[in-house]
Amino acid sequence: MITETKMAAKSGWNLDNSYEQLPQSFFTRLNPKSVSSPKLIIFNHPLSKFLGLNFEKLKNNDVADIFAGNEIPEGAVPIAQAYAGHQFGHFTMLGDGRALLLGEQITPKGQRFDIQLKGSGRTPYSRGGDGRAALGPMLREYIISEAMHGLNIPTTRSLAVVTTGEIVFREKEEIGAILTRVAASHLRVGTFQYVSNWCSVEELRVLADYALKRHFPGIHNDQDGYLSMLKEIIRRQASLIAKWQLVGFIHGVMNTDNMTISGETIDYGPCAFMDIYNPETVFSSIDVYGRYSYGNQPNIAAWNLSRLAEALLPLISDNEKIAVKLAKDVISKFDDLYHNNWITGMRKKLGIFNIEIEDEALIGRLLSIMEKYGADYTNTFRALTLNKFDDMIIFDTEEFVKWHEMWQARLDRQKEPREFSYELMKSSNPAIIPRNYRVEDALEAVINGDYSVMEKLNDVLSSPFEYSVDQDEYAKLPKKRNCAYRTFCGT
Incomplete structure (x- = not known):
């Protein structure tokens, strides 16, 4: 009872x-x-x-x-x-x-x-x-x-x-x-879609005003306020998706009901962290066409936000053509916002403080080499951070050696001392992630009555940038590469 x-x-x-x-x-x-x-x-x-x-x-x-x-x-x-x-x-x-x-x-x-x-x-x-x-x-x-x-x-x-x-x-x-x-709340893009499709415009306004008051108190709830709210949601999501990409996180089911207004990651169903770097990586058992693959996550985020903009059109302007134009102008900013967040994060992962136009080519070259040789995403950056290059095929290749020389020359062009660069990298590249096999081992142990495996895993994952000796074991790759790993929504 x-x-x-x-x-x-x-x-x-x-x-x-x-x-x-x-x-x-x-x-x-x-x-x-x-x-x-x-x-x-x-x-x-x-x-x-x-x-x-x-x-x-x-x-x-x-x-x-x-x-x-x-x-x-x-x-x-x-x-x-x-x-x-x-x-x-x-x-x-x-x-x-x-x-x-x-x-x-x-x-x-x-x-x-x-x-x-x-x-x-x-x-x-x-x-x-x-x-x-x-x-x-x-x-x-x-x-x-x-x-x-x-x-x-x-x-x-x-x-x-x-x-x-x-x-x-x-x-x-x-x-x-x-x-x-x-x-922070469970308000989703899908919440606005529901009200827009099955409720009245006044009820849509009530929901939007509630979202403004709860999540965007600095924005006034007038017509410009609704457009400003859309801008802020886009800004938050551009930042969030870039953070996902920077650590190799794949959500797995980026439906519009799984995108929050607050900018939080929600609904950890068929999600996982990428091991081998490959933009086409998919873990979800139901994503047979790769709609929500690692490399497609930014595009899907923009698509989802367009659906939010459609739901908000009646509030943005009484004139539909004007509302559509205003919304399109705002949505069009997502790609640049995302890219700026991503490349800023990638510079940090490589210890780069300032901006040079060739940085994007340097980053792209490294990712191409990683993809070619099936390098582990997290451990590649971990090795760069620690300046220790062993146990991975990529580091013995001519392509990587040439790239490493270019990277070192890039760091030499900064005024910041080299130790500052490595400290920046240490705070930007996690030493460990929730390796898929580690998570599965912890879950299996719990089912068998042993909670210690999960407790230890949670403990080391709480400080991923610590680079402690205790974390070394959790940075190891599985004996068998889990490119065929599949996750399920759990429903």
Whole structure:
């Protein structure tokens, strides 16, 4: 039975429900479906403290009840949000089919974060699904989202994972689980698409004004304000996608419902980090045509943002032709914004402080050599950072030797001392990433009752730029290159 308890109330919850005050067509009020025997698997203590939560006086079973949805925190009003989306280019009605927003936690510093249970049961948007989640995918999201946070990439975060004591049926029987996700908000491009297609212009204006107030308080909510909001969303996404590319992250399912207004990475389904450098790399089992390949992510981001612009047209101007022109002008800036972010980041990865016109050719040449010889993306830059060249075929090639001479000459043309360049590289090139085989090893160990593998992995991934001795083992490549590695959405 779902209850509110004094115990939960004393845990530091300070929940508001501003989204629940919006038009009822935007969501459905619904309590989580209680589970039989919840067990706390992993809990993010630093994040909990940041949020102002305190569960130290609670037993693990009591904490598990809260994050399984068996107990509703004081002040929570659980809702499932409605949204739409272009999924692999096809537009459809969607919504939270297996998630509930408990409310918005106000932190001790006055910041606002959504608290969402993922895997909490069926909703009106489940579309035939069971509304549940399996332990493996939920732990995978926990590991990778927290690793992204360690990499200084804007992301939703993971507060807890609990098992439900129940079985979910996918391709086989799996352990049921619920993830607690923390986000600046769950407003998506698909949220605006839903309201634009199925609600009134006034409701669209209400949503846009809400987004302005919550995420862009410096922008006024007039017609110019809506265009300014679009500009800022484009700016944030150009920065985010560049950060993905710079560390070799492949999201895997960049549907418009998986692109946030806040500029955070969201929905870690069939995502992974690239080993062998190849722009055509795809990990998702369902992306058979490479729509969401590594090299295509910037193009897809621009496409998604164009869909957002279409949804906002009625607010940008009452004159459709003027609105379209204004929106196109703004969208056209994405490519330059992205490229500037990317090349700035690549200069840092090579220890370059100033700008020379030949830099892009230098960067492009290195990437071409890496692709030709199947070099590991992360470890190539790690080797450059450490100035240690072994264990990789690329470093013995004539092409790399010539490139290395050009790079050293480029660094010599800077006024900054060489040690400054290597410090810049160290802060820009992670020593480790969540290697796909390491993540799978951790998940398999948990299923077999061993949590230590996951705990150690999470620990080293929390400081990826540390270059500690403890991280050396995690920088090693798998014995068999995992170019055929496949990931799944976990639904």
